Amino acid sequence: MEWLELVLVGMLLPVFPASVVFNAVIRWTPTGWGKAAAMILLPEVGVALLSSISSARVPLVHSRGWIVLVAFSALLYAFRAISVREISIWARLMATSGLGLVWIFEATHRGRDVMAVAVLAWSVPAALLLVLAGLLTERSGGAYLGLQGGLARVVPRISSLATLSALALVATPLFPSFFALLHVIGVLRLFWLWPLLLVLLVWGWSLGGFLQQLLFGSYSGERFPDLGTLATSSGAVVLSLLVVSAVVWSGAWIGI
Amino acid sequence: MDTTAIAVPFLPALSAVLILTVLRANKRLAARAAVSAIALSFLISLAALLQYTISGTSRVETLGHLWGSIWLDPLSLIMWTFVSGISLLVHMYSVRYMLEEPNYTRFFALLNLMTATIFFMVSAADLITLLGAWFLVGILLYFLLGHDTDRRQAGRYAFWTQLTYRLGDLPLWLAAFVLYRTYHSLSLPVIFSRIASAPSPAHLWGLPVPAVVGTAVAVAAFARSAQFPLHGWLPYTMDGPTPVSALMHAGIVNAGGFLFNRFAPVFESSGVALHIAFLVGLVSAILGSSLMLIQNDVKRSLGYSTMGQMGFMTMECGLGAFPLAIFHLIAHGFFKASLFLGAGDAIGDARAHDGVPPDLVYVSIVERRPTRPSRLPLWTAGALTLAVPVVVLSLAHFAVAKALFFQQGTFVLLFFAWVTGGQALYAADRLTRTNPWKLMVGILATFVLVVIGYTLISHDFGAFLYPPAASTRLYHSASTGVLSDGVLLTILALLFVSGWVVTVLSDRRDWSRRLARRWNGPYLAAYAFFTRELYLNDLFSRAGELLVRVSRRLNLLLRWL
Known part of the structure; x- marks a missing residue:
């Protein structure tokens, strides 16, 4: 029974191989807004479900093998994201990579209350990207990058918000994911730093590839409208709130 | 040192926020805000540095309970002054240079964010601020380098x-x-x-x-x-x-x-x-x-x-x-x-004037055309080349820092300085003039002035940044302890002197052409190796492409889930 619960939590707070279900749910959820809601809700439900399970009933989660699985999962999804050109696929693969790391708090008995907040560090920027991908799809028929050249000149507002959201997703300083990652590394023994640093490197690579496709080149497709002022401001407010919350509560994020 | 100094990293950051939020559409005001912020940072940095030279006390300003602390020590203050000085020059230059470019205001905002981040990096007094600023420099540089998105x-x-x-x-x-x-x-x-x-x-x-x-x-x-x-x-x-x-x-x-x-x-x-x-x-x-x-x-x-x-x-x-x-x-x-x-x-000058100025140094070094054969006698030039730098450098260092003179690191540094000085004299001899002695005396006088100035500045600079005991400990830590100083220097000296001898002989007897004729294959291979920049970039690109292919295969295998 515990196993079943654990697999269920693994589908919601994604860790490979159960993470395939998480990705499938987001993939098949219609519209960008629906995907974004799923991206924020599923991990939170996963954390809540995990909180209802006694630690003693899932000893596997507290073993070294579980940390290996979590690190492998994070690395696998980050590595897969380096060859992705579609915004919503990139966002969910990168989010899967980051969200999996939250399991480390449970694995090291560092408090489940941290987990509910830490998942937001990856789920909110990913949700924002999913919304932007949806808006882009509505306007241009798809959110594929690199086919028609850079979008920065055609839709500068969408491009700017997508760029900042992508930065927020890959542990860029001042965003919550940076401090959350510091916290994750802080609770582990130094030996485990190596795989996590590798994850950070692959995130950087993946981000570089994503931005290169998003921003650079001369656009050769049909023109389509950019975001309005209100929508752009709303996105900017969400991102600013992320930065402010990270800076103000950095102690809580870092957990030192 | 009062608390005004803390404003140094915040001024450019605030001006960047101002440009991005309010001044985005106003090129002139955006540029003015950016330049003013950096100019003010430069002035405050300079004042803080001067104040430190008088008071001699450094301190840490803490802004947050975990991170965000600023270390106002000589290293931070020197770096602040240097970075703000360079940044101010770059800003002033960019005002007109970038005027016709798209995203003019964003460029200035990024430039100011970069300057602010470097300020935080060089003055960070805690690990998180240092790590964050170090990390952010790479990110901001990406956007600055990729300014032209076309x-x-x-x-x-x-x-x-x-x-x-x-x-x-x-x-x-x-x-x-x-x-x-x-x-x-x-x-x-x-x-x-x-x-x-x-x-x-x-x-x-x-x-x-x-x-x-x-x-x-x-x-x-x-x-x-x-x-x-x-x-x-x-x-x-x-x-x-x-x-x-x-x-x-x-x-x-x-x-x-x-x-x-x-x-x-x-x-x-x-x-x-x-x-x-x-x-x-x-x-x-x-x-x-x-x-x-x-x-x-x-x-x-x-x-x-x-x-x-x-x-x-x-x-x-x-x-x-x-x-x-x-x-x-x-x-x-x-x-x-x-x-x-x-x-x-x-470039503008070169376009405006027909041809390059007939400068002897330019002709000899850039165009690599042979110059007139009036030179000092070989042995005289050789003796000057070898003896003068070592005497001047040793005396200069011995006069200002006796304690450090006997450290292995100083020895090796002096050796490199000697090689550089000797190389400069050797190159000067190859230039030749109608009056080679006049040229050599002029070069020697310049050399002596440069060495004494450099030695004095670097010595005073060291005394400003570190207590003498710390400098000695660093030199001591850098010593190998495997080879004695004499043996090490003899090996290095033999290497460089034989290099010079080979160069002189090859120049006189046309060895390079003969070798190129005889060993044409290896010569071309070596040439290709260097012009392809050791194939390192090719290697990294291939490895990158391979990994992207593997990633794509994995995605297909897992059906993008």
């Missing part, structure tokens, strides 16, 4: 830079966590005082902690300062706007030298890291200078020149001459900034 090449090379910087960030993360776990503090001054007061170094993975941290910090510095084999990105960053090239070559790539100095207390008990730094710096200096000579693109040639200079800077750190590295990075920064910012004028 050009795919700009994006490609910005990506290379970002990836190399990210690779270099990782050892710094390792160093930060090892320091935090071992010394139980995030504060750099506290960590350094605990390292100094520990009777014996703590161990991690069977190694002394200072050695682990020192090596990690050194690797982080190598990536940031384009040291072999992490140098491939630097010559290709010229696709960015010229002011960005100037700022990067003058103020960002030399962050490696700063990092060595910031972690100097760690290196006092980490000789291994310093030996690695010396070797990497030596290889980078030789490679950078060699590759610079065979480039057919002027800007790329400047890129390799920077790599070579950064190699010398790293070597200086590897020899324990930490303050000299700071002096070097400042001198090189202003020199490179002037070269980049003056490049447009030089």
Whole structure:
């Protein structure tokens, strides 16, 4: 029974191989807004479900093998994201990579209350990207990058918000994911730093590839409208709130 | 020193926010806001530096309870003044230079954010601020280098830079966590005082902690300062706007030298890291200078020149001459900034005037045309070349720093300075004039002045940055202890003198042409090897493409889920 619960939590707070279900749910959820809601809700439900399970009933989660699985999962999804050109696929693969790391708090008995907040560090920027991908799809028929050249000149507002959201997703300083990652590394023994640093490197690579496709080149497709002022401001407010919350509560994020 | 100094990093950051939120549509006001903020930062930095020279007290300003602390010590204040000075030049230059470019206001906002981040980086008094600022510099540089989004090449090379910087960030993360776990503090001054007061170094993975941290910090510095084999990105960053090239070559790539100095207390008990730094710096200096000579693109040639200079800077750190590295990075920064910012004028002049000026130095060095055969007698020129630099340099150093004169690092540094001086004299002799003696006397007088000035400045600079005991400990840590000073110097001297002899003989007997005729295959292979920049970039590109293919296969296998 515990196993079943654990697999269920693994589908919601994604860790490979159960993470395939998480990705499938987001993939098949219609519209960008629906995907974004799923991206924020599923991990939170996963954390809540995990909180209802006694630690003693899932000893596997507290073993070294579980940390290996979590690190492998994070690395696998980050590595897969380096060859992705579609915004919503990139966002969910990168989010899967980051969200999996939250399991480390449970694995090291560092408090489940941290987990509910830490998942937001990856789920909110990913949700924002999913919304932007949806808006882009509505306007241009798809959110594929690199086919028609850079979008920065055609839709500068969408491009700017997508760029900042992508930065927020890959542990860029001042965003919550940076401090959350510091916290994750802080609770582990130094030996485990190596795989996590590798994850950070692959995130950087993946981000570089994503931005290169998003921003650079001369656009050769049909023109389509950019975001309005209100929508752009709303996105900017969400991102600013992320930065402010990270800076103000950095102690809580870092957990030192 | 009052609290006004804390405004230095915040002024450019605030002006960037102002430009992005309010002044986005107003080019003139945005540029003015950006330049004013940097000018004010420069003035406050200068005032704080002057105040420090009078009071001589450094302190830490804490803004947050965990991170965000600023260390107002001589190193931070010198770096603030230097960075704000260079940044001010770049800003003023950009006001007109970038006027016709798209995203003018965004450019200034990014430039100011970059300057603010560098300010935070060089003055960080805790590990998190240092790590965050170090990390952010790489991100901001990506956007500055890729300012022209129409050009795919700009994006490609910005990506290379970002990836190399990210690779270099990782050892710094390792160093930060090892320091935090071992010394139980995030504060750099506290960590350094605990390292100094520990009777014996703590161990991690069977190694002394200072050695682990020192090596990690050194690797982080190598990536940031384009040291072999992490140098491939630097010559290709010229696709960015010229002011960005100037700022990067003058103020960002030399962050490696700063990092060595910031972690100097760690290196006092980490000789291994310093030996690695010396070797990497030596290889980078030789490679950078060699590759610079065979480039057919002027800007790329400047890129390799920077790599070579950064190699010398790293070597200086590897020899324990930490303050000299700071002096070097400042001198090189202003020199490179002037070269980049003056490049447009030089091109304009060349277009305006028919042909290049008939300058003897230009004809001999750039066009490599043989000059008139009026020279000093070979033995006279040889004796001057060998004897004068060693006498002048030794006397100058002996006069100002007797205590350090007998350290191995100083010996090696003097040796390199002698080689450089000898090389300059040798090159001057090859130029020839109708009156070679007049030329030689002029060069010698200049040489003496430069050496004395350099020695005095570097000595005073050292005394300003470090207490004498710390300098001695750094030199002591850098000593190998394997070879005696005499043996080491004899080997190096023999190597360089034989190099000169071979050059003179090959020049006189036309060896190079004969060798090229006889060993044509290996000669062409070597030429291709160097012109393809040791095939390192090809290797990294291939490895990258292979990994992307594997990633794509995995995605297909897992059906993108």
